[in-house]
Amino acid sequence: MIRITIIGSGNVAQHLIKAFAKSELVEIVQVHSRKKEKLATLLEFDKITDSFEDLKEADLYIIAVSDNSISDVSQQLPFQNRIVVHTSGAASLEVLDSKNRKGVFYPLQTFSKDKDVDFSAVPMCLEAENTFDFRVLETAAKGISNVVFAINSDQRKALHVSAVFVNNFTNHLYQIGQEICEEHQVPFEILRPLIQETAEKINTLNPADAQTGPAKRNDSLTIAAHLDYLNTENQKNIYKILTQSIQNNGKKL
Structure with a gap:
């Protein structure tokens, strides 16, 4: 089972939380949100933190924030040599801080706040710096979707x-x-x-x-x-x- 922490509370983050909560291959360890109450209806309140310093150890950290904030968030993470990915379709791997292993976990779909999405049909576009990290991303992706692709930054x-x-x-x-x-x-x-x-x-x-x-x-x-x-x-x-x-x-x- 892949242990995941999600950083963010917007549309993409909330849809990922809902999808992962139904998966037998993934466990949500924690979610980081500046406004904890925003996610109170989606998971246990003790799994929500507003402090980077309180982030627990996980197999995979998914940054699901605006493109402009990815770099800043990745720099604030208080650990090294862990798998940290973003969910952006436009941002490259390079926006992530190099102290951690970089990757992309991009769900190619439009997400609206009050519209449920069948994640099993959502194409998951994955990129990682090495084969081991890609397999971790692939396992997490297959835990919520039946459509998974290896896609590089240019693609x-x-x-x-x-x-x-x-x-x-x-x-x-x-x-x-x-x-x-x-x-x-x-x-x-x-x-x-x-x-x-x-x-x-x-x-x-x-x-x-x-x-x-x-x-x-x-x-x-x-x-x-x-x-x-x-x-x-x-x-x-x-x-x-x-x-x-x-x-x-x-x-x-």
């Missing part, structure tokens, strides 16, 4: 940038669509089946093959009408950029 950066496109940017487009609907008193719910169908296509089709719409068909009259209909420059600019990108992709094919 993880590519994944994270790609994830911003397919997740964050896509969700922002949902928001714009909702704003347009609300502005014209149209229920956004009407679009939900379309959103669902588009997402499900990715299970069977290459994204380029699944592309449809006026840009793909080069329906210039429809494109012009849409641009004339949109009320803000931001919406018009986004529409133009994405239309041009789709059309340029078609030329490459």
Whole structure:
């Protein structure tokens, strides 16, 4: 059994706590949080500490904080030569303090506070400096997920940038669509089946093959009408950029 300490209390940390609590391969030794009460509903209060000096010995320490805080947190750890990893998709191994053995334990998923996640389907992207440490990470990852990958820092950066496109940017487009609907008193719910169908296509089709719409068909009259209909420059600019990108992709094919 892998004994784990989690440092952090945000969305990623809280979802990891919930997932590890159900695992038979992992034991949560301790969780560090500056606000202990924030985690009081997730585990025993005596397992929560707000002091780095009070951290107990564990097989693996997972830093689940903002990217900007990883380096500072790793420097404050009062021990050496233990396995310390972060959960960031963008940060490299080098942000971790060299007094400990470095690694990455990156769950590639979007985490929201009040939305439960089935961790068994979450891809776990792992990186370590040696084979022994990787096996520790792999055991911990397999304790909560059925999808585990060895991913180096450069590959993880590519994944994270790609994830911003397919997740964050896509969700922002949902928001714009909702704003347009609300502005014209149209229920956004009407679009939900379309959103669902588009997402499900990715299970069977290459994204380029699944592309449809006026840009793909080069329906210039429809494109012009849409641009004339949109009320803000931001919406018009986004529409133009994405239309041009789709059309340029078609030329490459």
